[in-house]
Amino acid sequence: MDAGMILEWVIKSVVMVLMLTGGFAYVTLFERKVIARIQVRVGPNRAGPQGVLQPIADAVKLIFKEELTPAGADKKIFILAPLITVLPALTVLAVVPLGPPLNLFGRTVNLFLTDINVGVLYIIAITSISVYGITLAGWSSNNKYAMLGGLRATAQMISYELALGLAIVGPVILAGSMSLVDIVDAQRPMWFAVLQPAGFVLYFIASLAEVNRAPFDMPEAEQELTAGYHSEYSGMKFALFFMAEYIKMIAVATIGATLFLGGYLGPFVDRFPILGPLYLVAKVVVWLFVMVWVRSALPRIRYDRLMALGWKVLFPLGLVNVLVTALIVVLVGG
Amino acid sequence: MSIGVMLVYGLLGLIVVITALGMLTSRNAVYSALFLVLNFATVAVLYMTLGAPFIALAQVSVYAGAIMVLFLFVIMLLGAEHITQRSTGRGHRVLSVLVAVALLAEAVIYILFRGAGVEMAALPSLPPDFASPAAIGQLLFSQFLLPFEITAVILLSAVIGAIYLTRRERQAAARTAAAEQPAEKPVEEPAEKTPIY
Numbered sequence: 001m002d003a004g005m006i007l008e009w010v011i012k013s014v015v016m017v018l019m020l021t022g023g024f025a026y027v028t029l030f031e032r033k034v035i036a037r038i039q040v041r042v043g044p045n046r047a048g049p050q051g052v053l054q055p056i057a058d059a060v061k062l063i064f065k066e067e068l069t070p071a072g073a074d075k076k077i078f079i080l081a082p083l084i085t086v087l088p089a090l091t092v093l094a095v096v097p098l099g100p101p102l103n104l105f106g107r108t109v110n111l112f113l114t115d116i117n118v119g120v121l122y123i124i125a126i127t128s129i130s131v132y133g134i135t136l137a138g139w140s141s142n143n144k145y146a147m148l149g150g151l152r153a154t155a156q157m158i159s160y161e162l163a164l165g166l167a168i169v170g171p172v173i174l175a176g177s178m179s180l181v182d183i184v185d186a187q188r189p190m191w192f193a194v195l196q197p198a199g200f201v202l203y204f205i206a207s208l209a210e211v212n213r214a215p216f217d218m219p220e221a222e223q224e225l226t227a228g229y230h231s232e233y234s235g236m237k238f239a240l241f242f243m244a245e246y247i248k249m250i251a252v253a254t255i256g257a258t259l260f261l262g263g264y265l266g267p268f269v270d271r272f273p274i275l276g277p278l279y280l281v282a283k284v285v286v287w288l289f290v291m292v293w294v295r296s297a298l299p300r301i302r303y304d305r306l307m308a309l310g311w312k313v314l315f316p317l318g319l320v321n322v323l324v325t326a327l328i329v330v331l332v333g334g
Numbered sequence: 335m336s337i338g339v340m341l342v343y344g345l346l347g348l349i350v351v352i353t354a355l356g357m358l359t360s361r362n363a364v365y366s367a368l369f370l371v372l373n374f375a376t377v378a379v380l381y382m383t384l385g386a387p388f389i390a391l392a393q394v395s396v397y398a399g400a401i402m403v404l405f406l407f408v409i410m411l412l413g414a415e416h417i418t419q420r421s422t423g424r425g426h427r428v429l430s431v432l433v434a435v436a437l438l439a440e441a442v443i444y445i446l447f448r449g450a451g452v453e454m455a456a457l458p459s460l461p462p463d464f465a466s467p468a469a470i471g472q473l474l475f476s477q478f479l480l481p482f483e484i485t486a487v488i489l490l491s492a493v494i495g496a497i498y499l500t501r502r503e504r505q506a507a508a509r510t511a512a513a514e515q516p517a518e519k520p521v522e523e524p525a526e527k528t529p530i531y
Contacts, residue, residue, distance in 0.1 A: 128400060129398065135410070136368075151410065161400075
């Protein structure tokens with residue numbers, strides 16, 4: 001392990017964190033703009049040309065807001081909860097290849113932080129940790145609405161994690177590997193979305209619920225729970241929850257594009273490796289657009305219906321999908 | 335053993351011990367649960383350094399991720415954060431100290447009579463597919479098939495048992511509700527079958 005390698009790791013980690021935080025800022029703008037156009041409005045257009053400086057204005061506003069800690073709150077956990085929510089969101093993409101290996105400055109640079117043979121399991125482990133931040137935020141706020149929002153979020157995320165995990169098993173069986181690099185390589189002949197239509201739909205629905213997006217944004221149902229688990233948070237702590245939600249959106253979109261839409265693969269990517277990341281970004285932007293579109297088009301689902309959907313429809317569907325996929329792979333011979 | 339390895343293991347061991355003690359001594363059940371989560375996560379890191387990433391990540395997603403969330407859930411729903419004075423009685427504490435001393439003595443005796451002087455054998459170089467998911471799967475479905483199947487049956491029976499218990503409770507609740515207001519609620523109808531709009 002030479003110094004150059006450590007430097008490369010540090011640079012890649014910093015680039016990834018900056019990319020995600022910068023991406024977060026501009027996904028908020030993207031969402032506001034898209035929803036505005038769908039609702040025949042203009043959206044933010046005052047800060048800078050076409051409103052491109054709006055996220056910076058928002059950030060400055062949030063930094064200078066007063067931070068309140070409610071009386072009777074558990075202070076240590078109240079401060080810790082936003083951090084526990086953000087860190088998994090920032091680290092989950094470490095195993096996702098963002099492009100083919102590049103030749104830079106005379107050394108081959110792999111566009112992923114690490115390629116472990118249990119990459120998919122790493123993603124599942126990290127998402128299961130991210131539940132804690134939300135639960136603890138609800139509990140430590142000493143507010144019944146926040147508490148109920150936190151409990152709802154936890155129950156929802158645990159339920160949909162199962163369907164999500166089963167949806168991911170499909171590509172793993174087809175590629176015969178848990179490494180995301182291998183899964184992307186296995187999609188050279190055909191995207192797994194074509195071979196795994198049920199798994200793809202399952203992943204999309206479950207990922208919406210996993211990141212608490214509409215129509216599954218039960219934990220923050222305004223009419224019932226004010227703002228849910230982050231009712232009592234203000235200023236930068238609120239911004240961290242906000243950030244976690246949008247970074248998680250980017251993360252599930254990137255993972256979904258990698259597992260089902262061929263990742264960085266596309267025409268001419270072997271000849272010009274630099275196209276790889278661009279293809280991936282294009283796929284992620286389309287995925288994010290569909291997520292925003294769904295939010296503006298569909299009403300929120302009632303909570304008991306949400307749980308029934310998760311346990312009685314998506315979970316059995318996922319099991320059947322895994323069974324059928326495994327059977328076909330065994331019969332055809334992989 | 336190089337200094338770096340020693341440092342890493344020492345640090346991880348220290349965190350494991352501190353979080354375990356924190357779990358035991360913490361007065362707030364939520365804090366106890368969180369200490370236990372940290373303990374599981376650190377043990378997972380230990381597995382990782384020992385070259386078993388599959389076990390490490392399974393540990394995180396199953397124990398730290400799934401099981402402890404349910405513990406936390408129950409603690410919060412019951413409002414049982416603060417331990418009452420009664421539950422940490424004298425006998426309880428004496429017993430735990432005795433067990434701890436016995437375990438510690440066992441470790442010390444082992445090191446004194448077996449470990450001391452014996453140079454630790456160098457690890458054999460691991461095969462490239464050591465602890466890979468495929469290798470573990472092969473082992474599970476060939477050499478350890480029987481324990482694997484037994485575990486599966488035990489888990490399945492636990493699931494069925496849980497469903498049966500909640501079902502009986504729900505039917506009883508429905509029956510009492512029906513007894514109070516006979517006209518409004520049908521007896522056999524579980525709660526979630528209420529008509530949707």
